[in-house]
Amino acid sequence: MSVRTQSSEQPAEAVHRAGFACFVGRPNAGKSTLTNALVGQKVAITSNRPQTTRHTVRGIVHRPDAQLILVDTPGLHKPRTLLGERLNDVVRTTWAEVDVIGFCVPADQKLGPGDRFIAKELAGIRKTPKVAIVTKTDLVDPKVLAEQLIALDQLGKELGIEWAEIVPVSAVGDKQVGLLADLLIPMMPASPPLYPEGDLTDEPEQVMVAELIREAALEGVRDELPHSIAVVVEEMLPREDRPADRPLLDIHANLYIERSSQKGIIIGPKGKRLKEVGMKSRQQIEALLGTPVFLDLHVKIAKDWQRDPKQLRKLGF
Numbered sequence: 001m002s003v004r005t006q007s008s009e010q011p012a013e014a015v016h017r018a019g020f021a022c023f024v025g026r027p028n029a030g031k032s033t034l035t036n037a038l039v040g041q042k043v044a045i046t047s048n049r050p051q052t053t054r055h056t057v058r059g060i061v062h063r064p065d066a067q068l069i070l071v072d073t074p075g076l077h078k079p080r081t082l083l084g085e086r087l088n089d090v091v092r093t094t095w096a097e098v099d100v101i102g103f104c105v106p107a108d109q110k111l112g113p114g115d116r117f118i119a120k121e122l123a124g125i126r127k128t129p130k131v132a133i134v135t136k137t138d139l140v141d142p143k144v145l146a147e148q149l150i151a152l153d154q155l156g157k158e159l160g161i162e163w164a165e166i167v168p169v170s171a172v173g174d175k176q177v178g179l180l181a182d183l184l185i186p187m188m189p190a191s192p193p194l195y196p197e198g199d200l201t202d203e204p205e206q207v208m209v210a211e212l213i214r215e216a217a218l219e220g221v222r223d224e225l226p227h228s229i230a231v232v233v234e235e236m237l238p239r240e241d242r243p244a245d246r247p248l249l250d251i252h253a254n255l256y257i258e259r260s261s262q263k264g265i266i267i268g269p270k271g272k273r274l275k276e277v278g279m280k281s282r283q284q285i286e287a288l289l290g291t292p293v294f295l296d297l298h299v300k301i302a303k304d305w306q307r308d309p310k311q312l313r314k315l316g317f
C-alpha cells in the first residue's frame with residue numbers, strides 16, 4: 001500500500017492537461033468541502049446534514065499546465081422517492097464520464113455499510129481510475145488515521161478495486177489539499193484548457209443563487225423540513241435606470257415547500273424567519289456575484305414535489 005504524504009515528488013510535465021474528476025462517498029463524507037478547498041472558493045453548498053447537494057456543481061482548479069474540473073455529485077443512497085432514484089442516476093452517469101473518481105471516506109468514522117455500498121458500485125465501473133481519499137484527518141490522531149488507511153486498502157483488495165492512490169486530506173485544516181490536486185492532474189488527458197482562465201464553475205449563476213437561498217432557508221429548520229425545500233430563481237435582471245457606478249440586480253425567486261403546514265415554519269412569526277433567510281442569502285449572493293442585489297423571495301406550495309415527476313422537472317431535477 002502506498003499512502004501519499006506531502007513530501008512525495010511529482011515529475012514536471014510539459015504537456016497541458018485538462019479533465020474531470022468527481023468525488024463520491026456517503027452523505028456527509030466531506031465532498032463539497034473538499035471541492036471548495038481545492039477550488040479556493042465556495043461553489044458547492046455544505047452543511048452538517050446529509051444529502052444537501054442536489055445539483056452537479058463543478059469547481060475548476062486552474063494551474064499553468066492543467067485544468068482540473070471537479071464534479072460534485074449528490075450522495076448515492078438507497079432510493080426511497082422518485083427524487084432519490086433520479087439522484088442515483090445522476091451519480092452513475094457522472095462516474096462513467098469522468099477521468100478519475102475520488103472515493104471519500106471520513107477519517108473519524110469506521111467504514112460502514114454505506115461506504116461498502118458505494119465501493120461495490122465503484123468496483124463495477126472498470127475503466128475509470130479511482131483514488132481513495134480519507135477526509136477530515138484533523139479530527140483523528142495518527143493511529144486512527146493509519147487504521148482507516150489500512151481498512152481502505154483492504155476494502156479495495158476485497159472488492160477488486162485497484163486504488164491509483166490513497167490520500168489523507170483535511171479540507172478544513174488545509175492539509176494535503178494541494179497534493180491531492182497534484183496527484184489528480186497527471187490522470188487527466190492531454191488537452192488544451194476547457195474553460196476560460198479564472199472561471200471557477202460553469203454552474204449557471206441562477207442555480208448557484210438558488211442553492212445559496214436553499215442553504216439559508218434550511219438553517220435551523222432541518223429537523224422539521226429535512227428535504228422538503230426547493231428553490232427556483234425565476235428571473236435575474238439588472239435594474240433599469242441605475243447609474244453605471246451603482247448597479248442593482250433584481251432577483252425573483254420562489255421557495256417551494258410540500259405542504260401548507262410547512263409554511264409557518266419557513267415564514268416564522270410575523271415573517272421574521274423568511275426575512276432573515278432573505279437577508280442572509282442576499283449577502284452571500286452579493287459576495288458571489290460581486291454586485292448589489294435586490295432579492296424578492298416568495299414561498300409557494302408544490303404539493304409532494306419529491307414524488308411527482310412533473311413537479312420534479314419544473315424544479316429542475
Ligand SMILES: Nc1nc2c(ncn2[C@@H]2O[C@H](COP(=O)(O)OP(=O)(O)OP(=O)(O)O)[C@@H](O)[C@H]2O)c(=O)[nH]1
Pocket residue numbers: 025026027028029030031032033034045046047048049050051052053073074075135136137138139169170171172173
Ligand atoms: N473537521 C473537519 N470537518 C470537515 C472537513 N470536511 C468537511 N467537514 C464537515 O463535514 C460536514 C459535511 O461536509 P460536506 O462537505 O457537506 O459533505 P458532503 O460529502 O458534500 O455531504 P453531502 O452533500 O450530504 O453528500 C460539514 O459539517 C463539514 O464542515 C474537514 O476536513 N475537517
